[in-house]
Amino acid sequence: MKYNIRVYQAKKSNLSKVDFNNIPFGQTYSDHMFVADYKDGQWQNLQIRPLSHLSFHPGLMALHYGQSFFEGMKASKTNAGVPMLMRPEMHAQRMNHSAERLCMPAIPEALFVQALEKLVALDKNWIPQTPGAALYLRPFMFATDETLGVRPSNTYKFIILTGPVGPYYAKPVKLWVEQKYVRAVAGGTGEAKAAGNYAGSLYPMKLAAERGYDQIIWTDAFEHKYLHEAGTMNLFFVMDGKVITPSTDGEILKGITRDCFLKILKAKGIPHEVRPIHIDELVQSYKNGKLEAAFGAGTAAVVSPVCEITYGDFKMTVPEMKPNSIPALLKAEIEGLRNGTIPDTYGWMHPIETAAVVTAPKKKKVLVLEPA
Ligand SMILES: Cc1ncc(COP(=O)(O)O)c(C=O)c1O
Secondary structure, three states, rough: OOOOOOOOOOOOOOOOOOOOOOOOOOOOOOOEEEEEEEEEOEEEEEEEOOOOOOOOOOOOHHHHHHEEEEOOOOEEEEEOOOEEEEHHHHHHHHHHHHHOOOOOOOOOHHHHHHHHHHHHHHHHHOOOOOOOEEEEEEEEEEEEEOOOOOOOOOOOEEEEEEEOOOOOOOOOOEEEOOOOOOOOOOOOOOOOOOOOHHHHHHHHHHHHHOOOOEEEEEEOOOOEEEEEEEOOEEEEEOOOEEEEEEOOOOOOOOOOOHHHHHHHHOOOOEEEEEEOHHHHHHHHHHOOOOOEEEEEEOOOEEEEEEEEEEEEOEEEEOOOOOOHHHHHHHHHHHHHHHHHHOOOOOEEEEOOOOOOOOOOOOOOOOOOOOOO
């Protein structure tokens, strides 16, 4: 199905104000955003319009009861200049998984993809050309009813923001194995990208930062023994020649980078396992000199090398990522797919048609930004 997305173009672009050699993550936005309203049981008012503030009633339900979630993905350009999304359908599916868990409406997959295509096509000049840089895409949804009382909202907004992000030279991270606080528990919202999951992680992360750590390794809620994930990335360990990542089991976000890595490992015949990982296994492997690498996997850095893991008083120094190591190979494969130097045998890359985007008629002087 083709959706009718009206496009209102910004009168003036802010592109020339951006220093593409210095783009801190999440602080620069492109000229346009996609906005849709959910009302009377359907998505309507589909628009791409200039980025602007929104005004809202203080009774906005998202603020009180937390019906809010987001996605994170990137658009990049191949070396030949073709804008690309990577696995947008999988992001749509994860988005709808989050929506279902938070009792929010699904976004039709085709609408999600068409909104991204049109928005990225319009702001294609915002996709950085520097190797490793990209246009970060932030689809999100929140409840907009203006009444108090714990119940699902009847109305919602779905918005997509975009903004350029520089190449992410991930400094190896120090991780603290958390034994008191939890991010998620089976049956909870850990597998959704619920905004509240991130709010709940801030205080334990602050404590870990005060001890000198970059991120927490979250563990299971009952024994604090099984390793889950860290910050905004899934975890991989290379032990005794084998790549191991924790099974998600409803408690860990099903990272799309994680899924890509598992498929790449399979395609390349690299031994790997998906299963629960007990902290004692990691400690033993380290003591026996079999811990070869540890790294995080996520959209932002692709691969985040880990240099240290501390469990209570026990500090493990993880070997540096070597140029021909497994994490380096995984990172190179994703970057090669994005810049078009590696053929897309996986069927993940989604080129974007950049023929002129048809904008709404100019004569409409006053743009009505909110539904009447
Ligand atoms: C909690 C959490 N885990 C893992 C990830 C990695 O997921 P992805 O590879 O889809 O970016 C993210 C990032 O979205 C995250 O927020």
